[in-house]
Amino acid sequence: MTILCEPAALAGQLSPALGGDVRAAETLGEASRLLASDPLESLVVIGSAVGLDEALAFTAGLRVERPSAGVVLLRDVLDVAVLTRALRAGVREVVARDDLAALVDACTRSRALSSQVTGVPLPRADEGRNGQVLTVFAAKGGCGKTTLAVNLAASLAAGGERSVCLVDLDLSFGDVGICLRAEPVRTIVHGLGMVGHVDAAGASSLLTACRPGLSALLAPVEPGDAERIPAALVGELLEVLPRMFDFVVVDTPSAFSEHVLAAMDASHHHVLLTTPDVPALKNLRVTLDMLDLLSYAHDIRSVVLNRSDAKVGLSMDDIDRVVRSDIRAHVPSSRDVPISVNKGNPIVLDLPRHPVSEAVSRFAREHVLAEPVAAARPSKRWFR
Ligand SMILES: Nc1ncnc2c1ncn2[C@@H]1O[C@H](COP(=O)(O)OP(=O)(O)OP(=O)(O)O)[C@@H](O)[C@H]1O
Numbered sequence: 001m002t003i004l005c006e007p008a009a010l011a012g013q014l015s016p017a018l019g020g021d022v023r024a025a026e027t028l029g030e031a032s033r034l035l036a037s038d039p040l041e042s043l044v045v046i047g048s049a050v051g052l053d054e055a056l057a058f059t060a061g062l063r064v065e066r067p068s069a070g071v072v073l074l075r076d077v078l079d080v081a082v083l084t085r086a087l088r089a090g091v092r093e094v095v096a097r098d099d100l101a102a103l104v105d106a107c108t109r110s111r112a113l114s115s116q117v118t119g120v121p122l123p124r125a126d127e128g129r130n131g132q133v134l135t136v137f138a139a140k141g142g143c144g145k146t147t148l149a150v151n152l153a154a155s156l157a158a159g160g161e162r163s164v165c166l167v168d169l170d171l172s173f174g175d176v177g178i179c180l181r182a183e184p185v186r187t188i189v190h191g192l193g194m195v196g197h198v199d200a201a202g203a204s205s206l207l208t209a210c211r212p213g214l215s216a217l218l219a220p221v222e223p224g225d226a227e228r229i230p231a232a233l234v235g236e237l238l239e240v241l242p243r244m245f246d247f248v249v250v251d252t253p254s255a256f257s258e259h260v261l262a263a264m265d266a267s268h269h270h271v272l273l274t275t276p277d278v279p280a281l282k283n284l285r286v287t288l289d290m291l292d293l294l295s296y297a298h299d300i301r302s303v304v305l306n307r308s309d310a311k312v313g314l315s316m317d318d319i320d321r322v323v324r325s326d327i328r329a330h331v332p333s334s335r336d337v338p339i340s341v342n343k344g345n346p347i348v349l350d351l352p353r354h355p356v357s358e359a360v361s362r363f364a365r366e367h368v369l370a371e372p373v374a375a376a377r378p379s380k381r382w383f384r
Pocket residue numbers: 138140141142143144145146147148170252253254306307331332333334335336337338339341356
């Protein structure tokens with residue numbers, strides 16, 4: 001069903017193009033009432049007779065109140081300024097008023113996106129599993145932690161064969177939601193009231209279903225919320241989630257925060273990422289020394305070299321000399337990676353035969369699925 005906000009005289013021309021059930025609203029106030037009366041409504045088409053400011057304010061409000069619903073905006077003239085403002089407000093597509101074919105396509109895409117946001121079932125909050133926790137970490141920013149975490153999680157989920165929860169611990173700048181095109185309706189912030197008594201039902205209420213087999217615990221969206229999340233909440237969640245999922249993959253910020261240490265403590269695998277450049281390698285060396293100092297077992301570590309084919313003047317010998325441990329995956333560099341991020345679809349799902357996808361899937365197969373896990377040894381508390 002679609003809500004069309006356009007004066008009645010003009011609505012008649014557009015309704016047939018929208019197909020199915022169309023409910024007309026003369027004003028945005030009326031559109032809001034129609035939306036409120038139908039929790040499953042997922043599309044509002046705002047006609048060109050509605051002022052731009054009013055349409056954008058409505059869209060911005062809808063993005064918070066009903067993120068699964070999309071807005072398609074019709075304008076008499078499309079220009080860059082209108083497009084920029086519209087996209088910033090959260091309009092899914094802007095279409096020329098007289099381009100009915102483009103309108104039909106935009107509505108189809110928006111409905112498909114809405115059904116992806118709402119249509120994937122969350123796993124049942126049972127607690128019978130004994131899942132593994134993997135923390136993906138690099139002390140230098142921009143190494144590809146989020147890229148690897150998202151693709152590793154999608155690869156492990158294998159289209160629903162296994163259940164995987166991806167936890168975004170980059171609490172201030174997390175972009176797991178963007179990478180998976182998942183609306184952050186529920187985030188870890190909603191777990192604040194559960195500290196001290198997180199259970200499977202509570203944890204489940206914080207999750208967003210993203211793809212078959214793949215759920216995510218998303219990072220806060222409001223500035224300042226990150227500081228409100230205690231590390232204890234992370235520790236509790238990472239005790240409960242492995243009982244609900246086969247795998248819990250944790251994406252991290254590039255700092256040894258209390259939250260990251262809580263994840264390291266709960267982890268069966270530490271996946272440490274670097275790129276072939278001196279600052280990233282130096283930070284990896286510091287990270288490895290720090291993990292030694294904290295008495296984490298060596299055999300739960302996997303070093304992954306991202307952008308491994310970048311020609312930056314360092315030989316593999318140079319890299320091995322710094323890393324001093326097995327590099328378990330070489331992920332090549334490819335512009336298809338940022339393209340997949342912009343599409344909101346992990347490259348392992350978008351292009352499963354791509355060399356980047358093959359490298360991530362091979363790592364999952366050979367070093368996560370195939371190897372028996374040892375429990376992580378807790379770090380020394382004095383360090384904290
Ligand atoms: N193998 C790759 N080939 C090409 N681009 C890549 C590759 N891996 C990551 N990128 C790109 O590099 C940028 C940084 O990657 P990503 O966000 O995954 O890093 P990060 O370590 O999570 O960064 P941050 O520390 O900011 O959280 C992104 O634009 C991503 O698309």
